[in-house]
Amino acid sequence: MKPVRIGLLGLGTVGSGVVRLLERNRDVIEEKAGAPVQVVRALVRDPRKARDLGGARPELTTDPAEVAGAPDIDMVVEVLGGTEPARDYILRALRAGQFVVTANKDVMAEYGADVFEAARAGGAEVWFEASVGGGIPIIRPLKESLGANRIQSVLGIVNGTTNYILTRMTREGMSFDDALREAQRLGYAEPDPRNDVDGIDAARKLAILASIGFLSRITPADVYTEGIGSIGPRDIEHGRRLGWTVKLLAIARERDGAIEARVHPAFIPLHHPLAAVSGSLNAIFVTGDAVGETMFYGRGAGDMPTASSVLGDVIGAARSLALRRLLGGQRPEAAPYWPGTVLQCTCYHDKPVRPMAEVVTRTYLRLTVVDQPGVLARVAGVLGQNGVSIAHILQTPDEATGTAEIALVTHEVVERRMEEALATLRRLPEVRAVESRIRIEG
Numbered sequence: 001m002k003p004v005r006i007g008l009l010g011l012g013t014v015g016s017g018v019v020r021l022l023e024r025n026r027d028v029i030e031e032k033a034g035a036p037v038q039v040v041r042a043l044v045r046d047p048r049k050a051r052d053l054g055g056a057r058p059e060l061t062t063d064p065a066e067v068a069g070a071p072d073i074d075m076v077v078e079v080l081g082g083t084e085p086a087r088d089y090i091l092r093a094l095r096a097g098q099f100v101v102t103a104n105k106d107v108m109a110e111y112g113a114d115v116f117e118a119a120r121a122g123g124a125e126v127w128f129e130a131s132v133g134g135g136i137p138i139i140r141p142l143k144e145s146l147g148a149n150r151i152q153s154v155l156g157i158v159n160g161t162t163n164y165i166l167t168r169m170t171r172e173g174m175s176f177d178d179a180l181r182e183a184q185r186l187g188y189a190e191p192d193p194r195n196d197v198d199g200i201d202a203a204r205k206l207a208i209l210a211s212i213g214f215l216s217r218i219t220p221a222d223v224y225t226e227g228i229g230s231i232g233p234r235d236i237e238h239g240r241r242l243g244w245t246v247k248l249l250a251i252a253r254e255r256d257g258a259i260e261a262r263v264h265p266a267f268i269p270l271h272h273p274l275a276a277v278s279g280s281l282n283a284i285f286v287t288g289d290a291v292g293e294t295m296f297y298g299r300g301a302g303d304m305p306t307a308s309s310v311l312g313d314v315i316g317a318a319r320s321l322a323l324r325r326l327l328g329g330q331r332p333e334a335a336p337y338w339p340g341t342v343l344q345c346t347c348y349h350d351k352p353v354r355p356m357a358e359v360v361t362r363t364y365l366r367l368t369v370v371d372q373p374g375v376l377a378r379v380a381g382v383l384g385q386n387g388v389s390i391a392h393i394l395q396t397p398d399e400a401t402g403t404a405e406i407a408l409v410t411h412e413v414v415e416r417r418m419e420e421a422l423a424t425l426r427r428l429p430e431v432r433a434v435e436s437r438i439r440i441e442g
Contacts, residue, residue, distance in 0.1 A: 001034055001035035001036070001322060002035060002325065003035060003036040003037070003038050004033065004035050004036065004037050004038065004074050004075055004314075004318045004321060005038055005040045005072060005073055005074045005075070006037065006038060006039045006040065006073070006074070006075045006076070006077055006314070007039075007040065007041045007042070007043070007066075007067035007068070007070060007073035007075070007076050007077070007098075008039055008041070008042035008043065008058065008067070008076075008077050008079070009042075009043045009064070009067055009068065009076060009077065009078040009079065009080050009086070009089055010042075010043065010044075010078065010079040010080040010081070011042045011043075011044045011051060011053075011060070012079070013303045014079040014081075014103060014130075014303055014306045014307060014310070015042065015077075015079045016051055016052060016053060016303065017302075017303030017304050017306065017307035018039075018077060018079065018307045018310050018311060019039055019042075019053045019054065019056045019058065020052065020053060020054035020056075020303075020307070021304060021307040021308065021311055022037065022039060022056070022311060023053070023054040023055055023056050024054060025311075029311060029314070029315060032315045032319075033314070033315045033318035033319060034318065034319055034322050035318055035321075035322055037314060037318060039056060039058045039077075040058055040059060040072075040073070041058055041059045041060075041061055041066060041067055041070070041073065042058045042059070042060055042061070042067075043061055043062070043063075043064055043066070043067045043080075043089075044060050044061070044062065045062065047060040047061075047062065064085070064089050064092075067089070067093075068089040068090075068092040068093040068096070068098070069092050069093060069095075069096040069098070073098060074098065074099065074321060075098060075099040075100070075101065075314065075317055075318070075321070076089070076090075076093040076098050076099070076100050076101070077100075077101045077102075077310060077314065078090055078093075078100060078101070078102040078103070078104055079102075079103050079104075079306075079310065080104070081103075081104060081106070082104075082106055083106045083107060083110060083111075086102075086104050086106075086107055087107045087110075087111055087114075087115075090102060090104070090107060090115060090118075090126070091114065091115065091118045093124070094115065094118035094119045094121075094122045094124045094126060095118050095121055095122040095124075096122060096124075097122045097123055097124050098122075098124055099124055099125045099126075099127070099317045099320070099321060100119070100124065100125070100126045100127070101126075101127045101128070101130075101310055101313040101314055101317055102126065102127070102128050102130070102131060103128070103130035103131055103306055103309070103310055104128070104131055105131040105132060105201075105204045105205055105208060106204060108128050108131045108208050109131075109203075109204035109205070109207040109208050109219065109220050110204075110219060110220060112208070112211065112217070112345075112347075113217060113345070113347070116344065116345035119344070120344075120345075125317060125320060125344075127313035127314075127316060127317050128208075128313070129309040129310075129312060129313050130306050130309035130310045130313070131205070131208060132158065132205045132208050132209060132284075133158065133205070133282055133284060133296065133298075133300050133309075134160075134282065134298075134299055134300040134301045134302060134305040134306050134309065135298050135299045135300070135302070135304070135305025135306060135308045135309055136282055136283075136284065136296050136297065136298045136299070136300060136305075136309075137296065137309070137312070138209070138284050138286075138296050139208075139212065140316075141286075141296065142209070142212045142213055142286070143212055143346060146286065146288050146291060146294075148290060149288030149289055149290045149291055150288065150289045150290075151213035151214060151254070151286065151287070151288050152253065152254065152287045152288060152289060153251070153252065153253040153254075153285075153286070153287045154206070154209050154210065154213050154250070154251070154252045154253075154284065154285070154286050154287075155249060155250070155251055155252075155274065155284075155285040155286075155287075155441070155442075156202075156205075156206070156209070156249065156250040156251075156274075156282070156283065156284035156285065157247050157248065157249065157250075157274055157277050157281075157282050157283050157284075158201075158202050158205045158206065158209075158250050158282055158284065158300065159196055159199075159201050159202045159205075159248060159282070159300070160188060160279075160280035160281065160282055160299075160300045160301050161183055161188050161189045161190075161193065161196035161197070161201075161280070162196055162197060162199075162202070162227075162228050162248040163247065163248065163277065163278070163279065163280060163281065163282070164179075164183050164188045164189075164279055164280045165179040165180055165183050165189075165197070165228065166179075166228060166231070166246055166247060166248065166265075167278045167279050168182060168183075169231070169233065169236055170236050170240075170245060170246070171278075173233055173236075174233075175232070175233060176228065176229060176231060176232070180193060180197065188280055197227050197228055197229060198225070198227035198229070199225040199226055199227045199228075199248060199263040199264065200220075200225065202225075202248060202250045202263045203220050203223040203225040203250070203263045204220050205250060206218075206223055206250035206251075206252055206261055206263055207219055207220045207222065207223055207261070209250070209252060209284070210223075210252035210259060210261045211346075211347055212346060213252060213254075213286070214252070214254045214259050214349075214351060215346055215347060215348050215349050215351075216259060216347055216348075216349045216350060216351035217347040217350070218252075218259060218261055218353065222259075222261055222353045223261045223262060223263055224261070224262040224263070224264070224356040224359075225262075225263045225264070226262075226263065226264035226265065227248075227265075228248050228265050230265075230435075230436050230437075231246060231265055231436060231438065232435070232436060234366065234405070234407075234435075235364070235366060235435075235436050235438060238364070238366065238394070238407045239267050239364070239438075242267075242392070242409070243269055243270050244267035244268060244269055244270065244440070245267070245268060245270055245275045246265055246266070246267050246268075246438060247265070247266060247268060247274060247275075247277070248263065248264070248265055248266075249263070249264065249265070249266045249268070249274075249441060250262075250263045251263070251264075251266070251441065254351070255354070257351060257352070258351060258352045258353065258354040259351050259352070259353050259354065260353070260354040260356075260359050261353060262356060262359065264439060265438050265439075266438065266439045266440060266441045267364060267438055267439070267440045267441070268440075268441050268442040269442050272442045273285060273293075273295050274295075274442075277297065280299070280300070280301070281297065281298065281299060281300065282297070282298065282299070282300030282301075283295055283296065283297040283298075284296045284297075356415055357414075357415050357416040357419070358414065358415065358416065359414075359415045360412050360413065360414055360415070361412065361413070361415065361418075361439040361440065361441070362391070362409065362410055362411060362412050362413070362439065362440040363388075363409070363410045363413065363418055363437060363438070363439055363440065364407070364408070364409050364410075364436075364437070364438045364439075364440060365406075365407070365408050365409075365410070365422075365434065365436070365437050366405065366406070366407045366434075366435040366436045366437075367379065367405070367406045367407075367408075367425065367431055367432075367433065367434055367435060368403050368404075368405055368406075368431075368432040368433045368435055369403060369404055369405075369406055369430050369431050369432060370402065370403060370404075370429075370430045370431075370432065371397050371398070371399075371402055371403050371404040372430070375404070375430045376393075376395060376406065378428065378430060379406060379408075379425065379428075379430075379431070380393075382421055382424045382425055382428070383410070383421050383425075385421075385424075386417045386418075386420050386421035386424070387413065387414075387417045388410050388411075388413045388417060388418060388421050389410060389411040389413070390408055390409070390410060390411075391409045391410060391411050392408060392409040393406065393407070393408040393409075394406070394407045394408070395407075403432055405435075409440070418437075422434060422437065
């Protein structure tokens with residue numbers, strides 16, 4: 001079979017991992033691809049930089065035109081990360097008819113519609129398994145293996161940094177700041193961790209998963225996003241007493257024809273499968289009407305896990321490319337996509353996104369109040385006036401400060417009513433602070 005010539009956009013941690021894994025498992029990869037696979041050229045910033053490539057010696061270039069759109073390159077593998085210039089290179093390659101394999105969640109979440117249109121216009125294909133979940137297979141399972149299901153919900157731990165931080169807070173009683181500093185020291189968190197701890201990274205991944213699962217375009221702007229910075233050891237301790245643990249969850253559901261998509265900290269029961277997902281590991285819990293509950297679990301980042309997904313896509317794309325060559329390189333006029341293409345756009349519908357104000361959840365609240373008679377009744381009255389029903393309540397006085405901590409759990413309530421109640425509570429003179437609010441799932 002004619003070799004598949006690959007141009008690599010980026011030769012950093014993931015790009016180098018792709019080259020090393022291809023060298024290490026070349027026999028297995030080429031058997032499954034049905035053709036020789038060669039990384040012939042790589043776009044880099046500094047060709048003189050030392051790199052561990054496992055013996056491979058691809059040509060290095062600083063000119064993107066020698067990869068994206070180059071006539072001697074069959075397939076472009078993009079592992080630059082970020083939005084620009086990666087988006088421009090991906091679109092350029094697809095419009096030139098090159099297959100693209102990408103690990104780029106930013107481009108696929110924000111500009112997925114443009115990417116698929118460029119693939120259609122160029123008669124090319126885009127494969128993006130590594131854009132969500134690192135080494136965890138989830139994109140193709142959602143599109144193919146679970147394709148006969150109506151997906152009901154996607155619930156995921158899709159950011160290893162925040163999961164590591166919350167695991168340390170839960171197991172060791174660490175504060176958020178201390179756990180974050182440890183995560184930075186170990187390389188789990190970036191020097192500027194906001195993308196992770198504020199939920200932005202998870203929201204982009206959820207936008208991709210929700211678009212696939214519910215067959216309608218969801219962008220990061222559609223995803224309600226909240227980070228983990230307000231969670232304290234007291235909240236974790238209260239959760240443990242109630243039989244819960246806290247995770248940063250990416251949640252998408254379709255109800256009554258509308259999609260809800262949200263990322264925020266949430267308590268889940270200790271018996272839930274996601275509760276045991278610890279450290280930097282990721283897991284995605286999918287419910288379909290036919291299959292029921294399924295979970296995809298593993299390492300969500302790192303050079304080799306991500307390279308595993310990238311090269312899995314390379315194998316699939318190489319087989320599709322071989323089919324095209326077998327057909328003489330001519331797409332049938334009646335086919336919008338080539339026969340055998342499975343990863344084309346599946347956003348067939350334009351479903352509404354349910355505003356967060358209309359979402360129904362249970363809620364845990366922790367308040368600091370003045371410790372005097374009638375305050376608890378006043379708090380309960382405000383909640384009741386807004387249609388918020390209390391399921392559990394715990395009051396802990398602090399004689400040294402003359403205050404008391406109130407931790408309470410509500411029954412299900414519409415988010416709008418909960419927010420109205422919180423706004424009123426913050427105005428009460430007896431309420432010193434609304435310390436935290438954590439939703440409850442499962």
